[in-house]
Each structure stands twice: as structure tokens, then as C-alpha cells.
Amino acid sequence: MVFEVQGRLIQGVLQMHDIKRRYITIALAIFILTIGWINISNMSGLPLRQSKVKPLDFPLPQKYCSVECPSSIPSSNIHQDPSSEACPEYFRWIHEDLRPWKGAGITRETIEAAKKVAHLRVIIIQGRVYIQKFKKVFQTRDIITVWGILQLLTLYPGKVPDLDLMFECNDFPVILKKDYQKGNSGYSIPPPVFHYCGDDSSFDIVFPDWSFWGWPELNIRPWEFLKRDLEQGNHVTNWLDRNPYAYWKGNTKLGLARQELIRCNVSEKQDWGARVFDMEWQNEKKRGFRTSDLAHQCDYRYKIYVEGKSWSVSEKYILGCDSMTLIIAPQFYDFFTRSLIPTLHYWPIGHKDKCNAIKFAVDWGNQNPNKAQDIGKAASKFIKEQLRMKFVYDYMFHLLNEYAKLLKYEPTIPDDAVEVCSDNMLCGARGVRKSFRIDSRVNGPANESACLLSPPFDQTTLQTFLMVKEKLIKEVEMMRQSS
Ligand SMILES: *[C@@H]1O[C@H](CO)[C@@H](O)[C@H](O)[C@H]1NC(C)=O
Numbered sequence: 001m002v003f004e005v006q007g008r009l010i011q012g013v014l015q016m017h018d019i020k021r022r023y024i025t026i027a028l029a030i031f032i033l034t035i036g037w038i039n040i041s042n043m044s045g046l047p048l049r050q051s052k053v054k055p056l057d058f059p060l061p062q063k064y065c066s067v068e069c070p071s072s073i074p075s076s077n078i079h080q081d082p083s084s085e086a087c088p089e090y091f092r093w094i095h096e097d098l099r100p101w102k103g104a105g106i107t108r109e110t111i112e113a114a115k116k117v118a119h120l121r122v123i124i125i126q127g128r129v130y131i132q133k134f135k136k137v138f139q140t141r142d143i144i145t146v147w148g149i150l151q152l153l154t155l156y157p158g159k160v161p162d163l164d165l166m167f168e169c170n171d172f173p174v175i176l177k178k179d180y181q182k183g184n185s186g187y188s189i190p191p192p193v194f195h196y197c198g199d200d201s202s203f204d205i206v207f208p209d210w211s212f213w214g215w216p217e218l219n220i221r222p223w224e225f226l227k228r229d230l231e232q233g234n235h236v237t238n239w240l241d242r243n244p245y246a247y248w249k250g251n252t253k254l255g256l257a258r259q260e261l262i263r264c265n266v267s268e269k270q271d272w273g274a275r276v277f278d279m280e281w282q283n284e285k286k287r288g289f290r291t292s293d294l295a296h297q298c299d300y301r302y303k304i305y306v307e308g309k310s311w312s313v314s315e316k317y318i319l320g321c322d323s324m325t326l327i328i329a330p331q332f333y334d335f336f337t338r339s340l341i342p343t344l345h346y347w348p349i350g351h352k353d354k355c356n357a358i359k360f361a362v363d364w365g366n367q368n369p370n371k372a373q374d375i376g377k378a379a380s381k382f383i384k385e386q387l388r389m390k391f392v393y394d395y396m397f398h399l400l401n402e403y404a405k406l407l408k409y410e411p412t413i414p415d416d417a418v419e420v421c422s423d424n425m426l427c428g429a430r431g432v433r434k435s436f437r438i439d440s441r442v443n444g445p446a447n448e449s450a451c452l453l454s455p456p457f458d459q460t461t462l463q464t465f466l467m468v469k470e471k472l473i474k475e476v477e478m479m480r481q482s483s
């Protein structure tokens with residue numbers, strides 16, 4: 001049965017020249033898929049060991065910040081409700097990310113091996129959070145990640161098991177498959193490392209990045225608020241009244257693909273339909289970020305997503321507009337992006353011949369405004385419904401629960417670990433860091449249980465899904481070449 005459907009699917013994909021039929025294929029595919037620094041010693045509010053460390057955020061001498069973590073942790077009387085809604089499709093990648101440890105489990109030795117790359121260790125014992133810091137982290141990514149975990153514990157008290165987690169907070173995946181290759185047959189067991197993105201050549205376990213709780217250094221608000229702004233921003237300009245071009249704005253210095261994208265900018269000689277703008281964050285900062293106001297970037301019919309150094313947190317902001325997103329073939333994924341489907345949620349652009357590909361997409365959209373709008377709307381609907389903050393927490397919840405099942409030992413508190421809680425993290429913060437924490441704070445237990453996690457993909461279905469995605473990308477490219 002699956003094969004029959006699959007055969008029809010692929011044949012269908014090959015024959016298609018009509019977007020409508022492509023939708024049917026995608027619906028089918030979905031159908032079969034649905035069956036089938038800052039020094040840590042200061043974070044505790046302990047006195048600064050070295051006054052050379054500038055007290056940016058946390059570190060506040062104890063006399064100013066003597067809040068102690070609560071002595072008792074509330075528990076929740078909400079039980080997993082078997083009639084809860086199913087989790088979004090992308091949650092199923094949790095099983096894929098944890099697959100390397102499914103057989104042997106995670107031993108203390110396996111974890112300890114992650115120390116050489118990790119920035120941060122988070123230990124959760126009976127609802128209390130302890131951290132150990134190994135290396136300095138860019139900006140405050142690590143602190144915000146810890147803040148997010150604390151909020152998760154408030155949302156689902158008593159429901160997050162004891163854990164021992166290693167986090168790597170830089171841009172690129174760090175646990176490379178090639179380093180664990182055993183002959184031609186499989187891999188040895190890699191250290192489990194949580195990271196904000198992954199790619200096909202790494203074993204990093206994907207975890208929601210800090211930006212969901214706000215990015216104070218860039219004045220990007222917590223996701224819940226920004227998401228609302230984006231939804232309103234979508235109503236400001238009717239799609240047909242938007243600029244009929246593909247818009248991108250960001251730091252052009254990050255990554256080759258962005259350098260290449262600049263060449264597609266409009267010039268006196270050429271118009272590829274792209275409007276590309278450089279953003280100097282330092283200048284933006286001085287100007288109070290007015291021009292970078294993300295919710296006011298929905299006034300182009302098309303928006304471009306291009307990776308920077310690795311994944312970019314901007315993807316959710318870009319897809320959140322009703323404008324059709326042109327995604328330049330990404331290498332990296334974050335936790336929700338693997339379930340996005342080309343021509344349903346976005347228009348794929350290859351690395352070769354980028355400028356022409358952008359022009360083709362823009363021309364196609366301007367000639368097929370209804371279809372282009374459908375693609376834009378499918379993406380903003382995905383972001384609006386499936387990337388609600390509740391689901392970000394649910395994703396963390398299920399990921400951590402599935403991970404805990406693999407632990408072969410009982411986590412213990414390392415000697416030099418310090419306890420953190422929302423109260424002591426709030427009390428030490430100032431300015432925008434503080435206001436983002438107040439805004440993103442979870443104030444009490446959830447009134448509903450987490451969504452229901454679907455079982456792993458069966459491998460045939462997963463391969464089919466990946467194949468369908470590839471075919472759709474190829475098909476768009478063929479359409480362009482024959483145009
Ligand atoms: C792209 O072209 C526009 C219009 O000429 C210009 O304002 C903008 O600065 C250019 N972008 C870059 C990155 O050079």
C-alpha cells in the first residue's frame with residue numbers, strides 16, 4: 001500500500017507542471033507521513049571573584065542580589081491527557097536526533113566525553129537546576145538558554161525528569177559524524193551534545209535557540225511578543241500592494257551565500273527582482289534599531305532567507321510574513337525547519353545561478369499571485385500555529401523526556417555547579433535583559449498537558465519524505481531551466 005502510494009507519488013511529482021497537482025502530492029506525502037560570558041560563579045549571586053569581569057548581566061555582588069532559590073518546588077496535578085492534541089509533525093525529528101543512543105543508552109562516560117566541546121552543563125535534579133560552565137559564550141546565549149529551561153520547569157513542574165545535559169552554544173555543529181565513523185559500517189557512540197542547529201554530517205541534538213526568550217543584544221523581543229507583532233504586521237499591507245520584489249536585510253559579512261546574494265541586488269544594469277540591504281548591527285544599535293523592526297518587513301511580496309555562518313534565527317521572522325519566502329538551499333536545520341516543504345511553505349533557490357533563480361521566482365509569483373500568496377500564507381500559518389511558544393516548550397519537554405529515557409545513570413550535582421532559578425536570574429539582570437526576562441517569564445503551571453508525541457517515522461516513510469522534498473526542488477529547477 002505504502003509502495004503503491006509512493007510509486008504514484010513520485011510519478012506524480014515527475015509529471016507535474018501544475019502547482020495545484022503539486023499540492024495534492026504534498027497533501028498525500030503529509031498524509032502518509034501522518035500515518036505511517038559571564039562567569040558562571042557569578043550566576044548564583046556569589047561575589048565576583050575577579051573584578052576584571054565586567055558585570056554585564058548576571059554577575060552582581062551578593063549584597064545587591066541575595067535572592068535565594070525557593071526551598072520547595074511546586075508540583076503539577078495535570079496528568080498527561082490522552083486526548084491532548086497531537087504535537088506538530090516536526091516533533092518526530094526528536095526521535096531521529098536521539099537515534100545514535102537508542103541502542104546502548106547514555107552512560108556517564110559518554111556524557112563526560114562531551115566536556116571537551118561543551119560550553120555549559122545543565123543538571124536537573126528534582127526540578128532544581130544546577131549549572132557548570134566550561135567556556136565563555138558569545139553574548140548571553142547560554143544564560144538565556146538556561147532561562148528557557150527554568151521556564152519549562154515552571155510550566156510543567158514535576159514532569160521534567162532528572163537530567164544531565166551538555167550544551168554547545170556556538171554557530172556550527174560540533175559532533176561530526178566523520179569523527180565517529182567505524183569502518184564502513186556505522187558509527188561509534190558519540191557524546192550527546194545539545195546545540196541550536198545540526199546538519200546531515202553531524203550528531204548534534206537540536207534544541208530551540210535563545211532567541212525565543214528574546215535577544216537583548218539586538219533588541220529582538222521574546223518570540224511570543226514578536227510573533228504577535230508579525231501577525232499584525234501582516235495586516236498592514238495587502239499582498240498585492242506590497243513591493244513586487246524579493247527582500248533581504250541582514251549582516252552581509254556572514255557566510256559565502258550572503259556575499260553571493262549581494263551580487264543579485266538591483267543595479268543600473270540589471271534587475272533580478274532582489275532588494276538586498278546590508279545591516280550593520282552596531283549602527284542599528286546606535287540608531288535604536290528602528291530600521292530593523294522585524295514586523296515592518298512584511299511589505300515585500302517575497303522575502304529571502306539565506307544562512308549566515310550557519311543557521312539563522314531570522315528564519316521564523318521571515319516565514320512569519322505572508323510574503324512568499326525564497327529559501328536559498330540551506331545546509332543547516334534547526335528544530336522546526338526539517339518539516340518545511342518546498343513549494344508548499346517556500347520557494348527553493350539553488351546555489352548555482354542564484355540571481356536567475358531569484359528572478360524566476362519573482363516573475364513566477366507576479367504572474368501567479370494567488371499561488372504565491374498561498375505559499376506565503378502556508379508558511380505564516382505554520383509559524384503562527386505550529387511554532388507557538390507552547391509548542392517550543394512542548395518540544396523541549398518531549399526532547400528532554402526522551403533523552404532522559406536513554407540515561408544509564410542517575411545524574412548528580414557536580415561539586416562546582418551552582419544552582420539557578422528564575423528569581424536569582426531576574427534579580428541580577430538590568431535594562432533590556434531584565435525586561436525580556438520579565439516578559440518571557442512563565443508565571444505558573446500549564447493548564448493543559450503537553451501535546452502527544454508521535455512515534456518515530458518508519459524509515460521507508462522518512463526516505464520517501466526526503467525524496468519528495470528533493471524532487472520538488474528539482475522540479476522547480478527544471479521549470480526554471482525550461483522557461
Ligand atoms: C542594493 O541596492 C539598493 C538600491 O540601489 C541600495 O539602496 C542598497 O544599498 C544595495 N544593497 C547593498 C548591500 O549594496
Ligand SMILES: *[C@@H]1O[C@H](CO)[C@@H](O)[C@H](O)[C@H]1NC(C)=O
Pocket residue numbers: 443444445446447
Ligand atoms: C491557567 O489558568 C489560570 C486561571 O484561568 C490562569 O490565571 C493562568 O494564567 C493559566 N496558566 C497558564 C500558564 O496559561
